Amino acid sequence: MHSPLNKTSFILFSSGLALALAGCHSGTEGAQQQGQQAPVVAVQVIAPQSVSLDTELAGRTTAHTIAEVRPQVSGIIQKRLFEEGSEVKAGQALYQIDPSTYRANFESAQANVVTLRLKAERYKELIASDAVGQQDYDDAVASLKQAEATLQTAKINLDYTHVYAPVAGRIGKSSVTVGALVTADQTTALATVQQLDPIYVDVTRSSRELLELQNQLANGTIRSAGENAARVKLTLEDGSEYPLEGKLQFSDVTVDANTGSVTLRAIFPNPKHKLLPGMFVKARLIEGINEKAILVQQNFVTHNAKGKATVMVVGKDGKAEEREVQTSRSVGSDWLVSAGLNPGDQLIVSGLQYVQAGAPVQIAPASASAPAAESAPAAAK
Numbered sequence: 001m002h003s004p005l006n007k008t009s010f011i012l013f014s015s016g017l018a019l020a021l022a023g024c025h026s027g028t029e030g031a032q033q034q035g036q037q038a039p040v041v042a043v044q045v046i047a048p049q050s051v052s053l054d055t056e057l058a059g060r061t062t063a064h065t066i067a068e069v070r071p072q073v074s075g076i077i078q079k080r081l082f083e084e085g086s087e088v089k090a091g092q093a094l095y096q097i098d099p100s101t102y103r104a105n106f107e108s109a110q111a112n113v114v115t116l117r118l119k120a121e122r123y124k125e126l127i128a129s130d131a132v133g134q135q136d137y138d139d140a141v142a143s144l145k146q147a148e149a150t151l152q153t154a155k156i157n158l159d160y161t162h163v164y165a166p167v168a169g170r171i172g173k174s175s176v177t178v179g180a181l182v183t184a185d186q187t188t189a190l191a192t193v194q195q196l197d198p199i200y201v202d203v204t205r206s207s208r209e210l211l212e213l214q215n216q217l218a219n220g221t222i223r224s225a226g227e228n229a230a231r232v233k234l235t236l237e238d239g240s241e242y243p244l245e246g247k248l249q250f251s252d253v254t255v256d257a258n259t260g261s262v263t264l265r266a267i268f269p270n271p272k273h274k275l276l277p278g279m280f281v282k283a284r285l286i287e288g289i290n291e292k293a294i295l296v297q298q299n300f301v302t303h304n305a306k307g308k309a310t311v312m313v314v315g316k317d318g319k320a321e322e323r324e325v326q327t328s329r330s331v332g333s334d335w336l337v338s339a340g341l342n343p344g345d346q347l348i349v350s351g352l353q354y355v356q357a358g359a360p361v362q363i364a365p366a367s368a369s370a371p372a373a374e375s376a377p378a379a380a381k
Helices: 004-035 100-128 134-159 207-218 366-374 376-380
Strands: 040-045 049-069 075-080 093-097 162-164 169-171 191-206 229-235 246-249 261-268 280-293 295-297 309-314 320-324 326-331 334-339 346-350
Touching (some): 049 326
Antiparallel strands (some): 075 093, 169 191, 229 280
């Protein structure tokens, strides 16, 4: 038989055990709720901005005109009349070939013309009195014309003993020295003159890219520099900007059947000859300014299983949303987004490793967003 005291103790023990169990259940539930708390993320509010857009093309400089200097008569080089590497003018004398033989031929032909002209004039007077026949007069006139042609040839050959610059430009080194024998039919040039102002820049593009560039020029996306030409600037090998603007021509191009590529030619003024043939440069087509560009750091753009570019945004319901975007081109370290994002969208830039599409997120206060965004590249990896 149990005593009242024992019965009371049992009731108190049972009540305490129930309270303890209830407390444990309450603590576990609170811990679970705390573990399910929405992750905190930093966001960037999408806002359009003004961006200058260019298309960059790799190319090399080419002389506008290349003229090889060759002799047109044979003889011994008496003088070289230029400094190698200097600027020469069109028609400037470059070499003197020994003119002795050619001068003698010219003077002989000149004397023969004088004799035959006097004979033809005398026969003209005599034919009126029938002192000479018509045939004799005609033969005298024909001989005079032949002698005049011989004289003209002799004068041309004498003039050719001076070798002139065919174009203006910079002349290279001479392949012959004084005393060398040159011939009219030789294959080796005496020197080469290159016209450097203006100068060409040749760039190679695929035929598909050529069509895109032509369409952009037609619809005004690329700034025009005249009929069938686009405005273009140059970046030199050392990264500096060439100060003068050129024109990229889209006419007279041929597609290479083997590679499917085309060579486009830009022309640039080069008054100070800063551009030299063979230099590697980057030609930048000036496309203009996109006043409503949406830029996203490349680190914040990933790809889904389908290979589509995606970003994470905070939806209107406060949940993370994976959004497919279209990136048309890179601008520095950013992507230019042409579709998929709108002004006012909240792009998640930090805490991406804790975010799941469709799950709630908490947006960090503005003061915490800046430091949080700094870790975004690591999160995006």
